[in-house]
Amino acid sequence: AQKITQTQPGMFVQEKEAVTLDCTYDTSDPSYGLFWYKQPSSGEMIFLIYQGSYDQQNATEGRYSLNFQKARKSANLVISASQLGDSAMYFCAMREQGYSSASKIIFGSGTRLSIRP
Amino acid sequence: DVKVTQSSRYLVKRTGEKVFLECVQDMDHENMFWYRQDPGLGLRLIYFSYDVKMKEKGDIPEGYSVSREKKERFSLILESASTNQTSMYLCASSWPTISGEKLFFGSGTQLSVL
Numbered sequence: 629a630q631k632i633t634q635t636q637p638g639m640f641v642q643e644k645e646a647v648t649l650d651c652t653y654d655t656s657d658p659s660y661g662l663f664w665y666k667q668p669s670s671g672e673m674i675f676l677i678y679q680g681s682y683d684q685q686n687a688t689e690g691r692y693s694l695n696f697q698k699a700r701k702s703a704n705l706v707i708s709a710s711q712l713g714d715s716a717m718y719f720c721a722m723r724e725q726g727y728s729s730a731s732k733i734i735f736g737s738g739t740r741l742s743i744r745p
Numbered sequence: 746d747v748k749v750t751q752s753s754r755y756l757v758k759r760t761g762e763k764v765f766l767e768c769v770q771d772m773d774h775e776n777m778f779w780y781r782q783d784p785g786l787g788l789r790l791i792y793f794s795y796d797v798k799m800k801e802k803g804d805i806p807e808g809y810s811v812s813r814e815k816k817e818r819f820s821l822i823l824e825s826a827s828t829n830q831t832s833m834y835l836c837a838s839s840w841p842t843i844s845g846e847k848l849f850f851g852s853g854t855q856l857s858v859l
Contacts, residue, residue, distance in 0.1 A: 637785070661846055673835070673850040719787060723846055730795030731776055731839065731846060734804065737787035 630655050632722050632736035640742050641710050648695070649705040649739050651720030661723040662703040663733075664694065668716040676718075679703060715743045748772075751836050751851035758858050764823040766854050768836030776839045777819035778848070779803075779811065781832040788835060794819055826858045 631654040641647045653662065664676040679687040679694045687694045695704040707714055720736040752767040770777065776795050780788040780803075790803030792811040800811050808830060812820040819838075823830055836851040 634787075663848070665848075671833075671853055673837075673848070675847050678847065721788075721848075730793055730799070730801055731841065732790065732793060732801070732803070733778060733837075733839070733846075733848060734790050735780070735788035737785060 630657075630722065630724055630732070630734055632720050632734055634720055634736035634739050636739045637737075638740045638742070640744055642744050643712060644709055647707045647710050647714075647741065649707075649718050649720075649741065651703045651705065651736060653701050653703060653720075653722050655701075655722065655724050657724040659724070662694065662696070663721040663723070664692070664703075664705045665719045665721060665735075666714075666716045667719065667738075673719075677705070710743050712743050712745060715741060717741075749836060749838055749849050749851040751834075751854050753854050754852065756854055756856045758823075758826050758856065760827060760858060762823075762826050762858075764826045764856065764858075766821040766823075766834055766836075766856070768819045768821070768838075768851055769817050770819075770838040770849070771817065772838065772840065772849075773816065774838035774840045774849075775816070776841075777813065778837045778839070779809075779819065779821045780835045780837065781805070782835055782853070783832050791821065826856075828858050830856065831858045832856060 660681045662679045666674040677689045693706045723733045749770045778793045779791040794800045794813045810822045834854045837848045
């Protein structure tokens with residue numbers, strides 16, 4: 629069954645350090661996509677990065693990169709040079725095909741990241 | 746910019762009431778989703794829709810139904826609200842592109858069932 633697992637409920641990181649947020653997934657669909665979203669205390673959901681299952685290279689968006697290890701079914705988010713504004717809840721998500729032409733997108737339980745000054 | 750609008754930011758209802766949560770998107774997206782967000786559980790998919798009148802159950806559809814009569818509007822219905830349906834409800838829409846798919850979220854509705 630389709631599943632997303634985030635094993636770190638909370639993390640504390642010193643400002644300017646790099647941080648890795650873990651995400652593992654389970655799917656039987658050969659075609660799928662992986663996302664990361666950020667949710668600050670305001671509650672809005674901010675798209676960070678996307679990786680397709682057939683993409684040969686790891687996705688990068690500015691300070692964000694997705695460490696995609698297909699054989700291990702992991703899609704960890706790496707934030708380089710963390711900033712105070714990175715303090716937020718982070719969600720990993722996965723898209724796979726539903727029974728129809730729809731894409732089913734499910735989320736993990738999230739990791740709360742706190743950056744220390 | 747894509748706009749996904751949820752009709753209410755806060756809603757208080759009584760047990761047993763029928764509750765409608767409305768969501769409208771302005772970008773002609775085919776796919777729309779309803780999630781509920783609870784602390785420690787993340788976002789859980791209730792229902793999703795890929796076209797007018799077409800819907801699929803998500804992971805937690807029990808106690809909910811949906812309606813999509815027009816492409817831009819996706820409604821979540823609680824037939825008989827219960828206290829365990831107190832939660833933050835998030836609507837989203839998406840459009841698949843060659844570079845991937847991106848979900849656009851509304852600002853959420855915090856529903857309290859008393």
